Amino acid sequence: MTSNSRVVVIGAGLAGVRLARRLGELGTPALLIGEEEHRPYNRVLLAEVLAGRYAPEVIALPTPAGLLRGRVTGIDRDRRTVACADGSEIAYGTLVLATGSNPVLPPLRGLFTPDHVLPEGVHAFRTMDDCLGLSKAVRPGVRAVVIGGGLLGVSAARALAVRGAQVVLAQQAERLMERQLDPNASKLVLRHLRDLGVEVHTECRVRDVRCVGGAVRSVEMADGYALDADLVVLACGVSPRAGLAKAAGIAVHKGILVDDELRTSDPHIRAIGDCAQHDGNVYGLAAPALEQADVLAESLAGDAGSRYGGTRALTRLTLAGHTAFDLAAFGETEPRPGDDVVQLADATRGTYRKVVVRDDRLVGGVLVGELGTVGALARAWEGAEPLPSDGGPLLHLLTNDGGS
Numbered sequence: 001m002t003s004n005s006r007v008v009v010i011g012a013g014l015a016g017v018r019l020a021r022r023l024g025e026l027g028t029p030a031l032l033i034g035e036e037e038h039r040p041y042n043r044v045l046l047a048e049v050l051a052g053r054y055a056p057e058v059i060a061l062p063t064p065a066g067l068l069r070g071r072v073t074g075i076d077r078d079r080r081t082v083a084c085a086d087g088s089e090i091a092y093g094t095l096v097l098a099t100g101s102n103p104v105l106p107p108l109r110g111l112f113t114p115d116h117v118l119p120e121g122v123h124a125f126r127t128m129d130d131c132l133g134l135s136k137a138v139r140p141g142v143r144a145v146v147i148g149g150g151l152l153g154v155s156a157a158r159a160l161a162v163r164g165a166q167v168v169l170a171q172q173a174e175r176l177m178e179r180q181l182d183p184n185a186s187k188l189v190l191r192h193l194r195d196l197g198v199e200v201h202t203e204c205r206v207r208d209v210r211c212v213g214g215a216v217r218s219v220e221m222a223d224g225y226a227l228d229a230d231l232v233v234l235a236c237g238v239s240p241r242a243g244l245a246k247a248a249g250i251a252v253h254k255g256i257l258v259d260d261e262l263r264t265s266d267p268h269i270r271a272i273g274d275c276a277q278h279d280g281n282v283y284g285l286a287a288p289a290l291e292q293a294d295v296l297a298e299s300l301a302g303d304a305g306s307r308y309g310g311t312r313a314l315t316r317l318t319l320a321g322h323t324a325f326d327l328a329a330f331g332e333t334e335p336r337p338g339d340d341v342v343q344l345a346d347a348t349r350g351t352y353r354k355v356v357v358r359d360d361r362l363v364g365g366v367l368v369g370e371l372g373t374v375g376a377l378a379r380a381w382e383g384a385e386p387l388p389s390d391g392g393p394l395l396h397l398l399t400n401d402g403g404s
């Protein structure tokens with residue numbers, strides 16, 4: 001292979017590693033450049049490492065041949081080269097951006113020191129380094145405040161509580177995981193966290209992080225109430241990491257814009273995973289990142305017909321505390337007028353199942369505690385096929401595990 005037909009992939013996360021591995025299998029080896037010190041790992045399982053359930057090496061991904069450690073600092077599209085932080089330059093024929101997301105840092109007073117470093121005790125929760133830093137700091141009795149009550153904040157709060165920290169979770173919205181769950185399912189997540197000893201405050205906006213000598217001491221709410229804190233976790237969402245693309249003049253909206261061939265506005269540059277925006281969607285989830293990597297591998301290995309048509313992504317979360325707590329949510333979990341809804345709830349067992357059907361098609365659902373039917377439901381939702389109308393198909397969907 002000549003240097004100018006080489007595929008270079010920036011980012012050794014879930015998408016980049018999957019792409020490099022698939023390309024290797026298809027006989028088109030790629031050069032993968034990743035900045036993280038650690039062996040590539042499955043980011044989805046970081047909370048399990050923080051909870052002490054898995055050692056870091058357990059979540060390692062099979063490392064593809066041709067992994068180069070380093071950070072890419074610039075793209076020269078005319079010369080088709082990338083510049084690395086160590087001063088080296090690498091030529092590409094096709095460049096793939098798989099740079100993932102950055103954590104969103106909320107605009108809190110006191111958060112940033114003059115040299116733009118987070119104060120001691122304040123952590124994002126995105127990388128293995130974040131996870132190991134938190135893991136080192138957490139001890140029984142440590143006072144931890146988690147800011148944000150989405151998937152990330154709930155996972156972090158649960159993991160810290162399992163490690164014996166006194167955890168307070170501050171959520172700005174009126175309920176937990178409001179983007180994925182309906183109010184009933186949110187209540188069950190709340191109950192689960194409270195059972196683990198987590199104090200949850202909803203409709204609660206944090207406005208200030210107070211530090212002494214560069215280390216966090218407390219967190220102040222908008223109403224002036226202050227919480228003592230030895231540790232603060234920022235779990236306020238993520239934004240696509242599109243800085244390199246933007247600086248190189250590639251079209252970026254929320255994420256790096258790509259078409260069905262995952263091609264950016266530069267025909268020699270593709271983008272996949274959290275950093276990419278396809279058909280208006282920035283997914284921020286593992287399943288679409290992996291699907292995009294698979295489609296792109298086929299395309300780069302010579303399958304001209306390989307196209308990405310979007311992913312119907314299911315959110316799944318397992319909170320393994322003293323008792324396991326599983327949930328899955330997909331599509332629209334709140335009905336519109338005229339939709340059919342079936343719900344089954346068992347307050348004693350803490351299980352809840354609900355599906356929303358519109359015009360004979362499954363448009364969304366949420367399952368808590370009892371996921372036996374999730375495979376059958378996901379298939380019905382992904383396929384978007386009309387549901388059989390043989391009387392009671394909705395109940396059947398919720399109670400028959402469909403062999404999943």
Ligand SMILES: Cc1cc2nc3c(=O)[nH]c(=O)nc-3n(C[C@H](O)[C@H](O)[C@H](O)COP(=O)(O)OP(=O)(O)OC[C@H]3O[C@@H](n4cnc5c(N)ncnc54)[C@H](O)[C@@H]3O)c2cc1C
Nearest residue numbers: 011013014015034035043071072099100273274284285286
């Ligand atoms: C704690 C946590 C829990 C999660 N739980 C779930 C879940 O339950 N379900 C789910 O679907 N998703 C979950 N996610 C989201 C999921 O991890 C992401 O959607 C997925 O990792 C996206 O893969 P990616 O390859 O696009 O990005 P990433 O996995 O973020 O990988 C991007 C890589 O690129 C590297 N990089 C960036 N810029 C450069 C550069 N200039 N030079 C070199 N390297 C660079 C980064 O360091 C990083 O290693 C979770 C995320 C976190 C943090």
